[in-house]
Amino acid sequence: xxVMPGISRQMSAVQSVLFKAACPDCRARFELAAxxxxxxxxxxxxxxxxxxTCPECGSAVRKPAGERIVELLTxxxxxxxxLHSTV
Numbered sequence: 577x578x579v580m581p582g583i584s585r586q587m588s589a590v591q592s593v594l595f596k597a598a599c600p601d602c603r604a605r606f607e608l609a610a611x612x613x614x615x616x617x618x619x620x621x622x623x624x625x626x627x628x629t630c631p632e633c634g635s636a637v638r639k640p641a642g643e644r645i646v647e648l649l650t651x652x653x654x655x656x657x658x659l660h661s662t663v
Contacts, residue, residue: 593652594608594609595610595613595648595649595652595654597613599633599637600637601630601635602635604630604632606630606631606632608631610649610652610653610654610655612628612629612631613626613649613654614626614627614628614656614657615641615649615650616656616657616659617656617657617658617659618659621640621642622640624640625639625641626645
């Protein structure tokens with residue numbers, strides 16, 4: 577996951593950020609707008625992930641999101657869900 581080069585972090589409402597992504601099922605590589613991604617932040621690394629639907633094969637894709645990925649996605653306007661523990 578990466579932000580497209582040359583896209584400024586300081587963007588106007590008219591501009592949108594595109595993220596490079598790949599599907600582990602069909603191996604397609606593509607660009608997704610922030611609205612096509614979802615980020616879930618859990619209590620641990622194991623429960624923090626991002627997800628999207630592959631535009632090529634339609635597979636639901638879920639990948640782990642480390643600190644840097646979380647920073648890129650939240651900075652790019654991806655919708656975020658915070659998961660709470662029920663301990």
